[in-house]
Amino acid sequence: MEGTVIVWLSAFFLLIALLILVIYQLMSLADLEFDYINPYDSSSSINAVILPEFVLQGILCLLFLVSGHWMMFLLAAPMLYYNVRLYQRRKHLVDVTEIFNQLNNEKKCRLIKLIYLVVLLFLSLFCMIWSLLEDV
Structure with missing residues (x-):
């Protein structure tokens, strides 16, 4: 059962990392909206964290799949x-020339991702606590 706790801790830290990346993207878009940053800097900072976000999401799904947590895999797979x-x-990349036209859509997309990841985080915390209490 200690392996299960390690899986849940790994999932917890992966989800925290994903949340940080999505919040960073939202902050960059908000800075662009309030004209604190220029479009080139904003799009380059967002584009720099897109692929790591995708890779972390893939690792999270693979972790759930390999460890046999099918429900969490099915919740993370979409x-x-x-x-x-x-x-x-x-x-997947933000275009510098179209960033102002797509600003509201990009913010909504990342806000939905943020809500989705928070729900996954709470579910993984619940499952981690459940597996810890099962061992006692």
């Missing part, structure tokens, strides 16, 4: 599918 589809369509 975000991975969405990220893969964005990458395949080459729409």
Whole structure:
């Protein structure tokens, strides 16, 4: 059962890292909206963390899949599918010239991701506490 706790701790830290990346993207978009940063700097800072976010989401899904936590895998898989589809369509990067036209849509997308990740974080915390109490 100690392996289960390690899986849940790993998932917890992966979800915290994903939350930090999405919050960073939201802050960059908010800075752009309030004209604290220019479009080039904003889009380059967002584009720098997009692929690490996708990789972390893939690692999280793989962790749930390999460890046999099927429900958590099924809850995390839609975000991975969405990220893969964005990458395949080459729409994962923020365009410097179109960033002001897409600002509201990009903010909504990242806000939905943030809410989704917070729900996954609370579910993983619940499962981690549940598995710890099961061992006692």
